[in-house]
Amino acid sequence: MLHTVKHSTAHILIFTMTTWTGLLFFISSILSPALCIDWFSRYSHQSNISLTLISIMGGPMTDEESPVSFPYKLYRHIRRTEVQTQLVFIRESLNHIFELYHCGNLSSVTWDTSKTHHFLQSIHRQKTDLSKCVLSTKSENGRLKNYYRRLARKTLYRTAFSSASWELIRKVTEQHLEHLDLLVNSMRASAAASRRSSGPRPQKD
Numbered sequence: 308m309l310h311t312v313k314h315s316t317a318h319i320l321i322f323t324m325t326t327w328t329g330l331l332f333f334i335s336s337i338l339s340p341a342l343c344i345d346w347f348s349r350y351s352h353q354s355n356i357s358l359t360l361i362s363i364m365g366g367p368m369t370d371e372e373s374p375v376s377f378p379y380k381l382y383r384h385i386r387r388t389e390v391q392t393q394l395v396f397i398r399e400s401l402n403h404i405f406e407l408y409h410c411g412n413l414s415s416v417t418w419d420t421s422k423t424h425h426f427l428q429s430i431h432r433q434k435t436d437l438s439k440c441v442l443s444t445k446s447e448n449g450r451l452k453n454y455y456r457r458l459a460r461k462t463l464y465r466t467a468f469s470s471a472s473w474e475l476i477r478k479v480t481e482q483h484l485e486h487l488d489l490l491v492n493s494m495r496a497s498a499a500a501s502r503r504s505s506g507p508r509p510q511k512d
């Protein structure tokens with residue numbers, strides 16, 4: 308009897324996991340599952356909107372190189388950490404990106420005002436959705452904070468918010484959004500892998 312109950316509970320869980328690409332199983336014990344499912348289920352769409360807007364809100368991306376090298380190592384490190392740390396990292400990244408634009412003087416940019424506004428709204432929305440899912444009050448990632456501070460100092464602040472420095476920031480932002488996308492995809496992949504190794508899949512009926 309007890310065995311049967313356990314068994315069907317497992318089936319319901321596995322069914323839900325299948326529906327939500329395996330992530331519920333992965334996160335259910337540490338976070339606010341329902342709100343995380345909301346975020347994960349909307350993520351691809353939201354991320355697509357942000358990436359589309361940043362690409363079309365201005366002209367072609369600049370060929371200039373950023374004076375601050377991209378933190379590939381930090382992303383590689385985050386890939387090896389636990390899900391909760393990864394979610395906090397994504398939330399903080401979105402927050403740093405939002406603050407760059409929100410606190411900066413945008414008067415020199417030639418971007419489409421309405422698309423730029425929508426882009427910032429899309430970042431803000433993702434950040435807000437994710438904040439509802441991540442319960443952790445873990446202290447912020449110092450390396451990430453230093454990186455964004457250095458980035459702002461060596462581009463925007465150094466040139467008093469020149470148009471060229473904003474173009475660099477836009478290009479670097481796109482790179483970050485792409486890497487966050489890769490990170491979320493790798494989280495999905497590990498969740499799917501842990502689902503496969505946790506037992507046989509339920510039969511459809």
Ligand SMILES: *[C@@H]1O[C@H](CO)[C@@H](O)[C@H](O)[C@H]1NC(C)=O
Pocket residue numbers: 355356358359
């Ligand atoms: C967004 O989604 C559309 C439709 O699926 C796709 O054609 C496009 O390449 C995507 N854009 C980005 C930046 O991922």
Ligand SMILES: *[C@@H]1O[C@H](CO)[C@@H](O)[C@H](O)[C@H]1NC(C)=O
Pocket residue numbers: 412413414415468
């Ligand atoms: C923003 O920058 C412009 C020049 O690009 C300057 O004229 C304006 O005063 C600045 N605004 C603020 C609030 O600093």
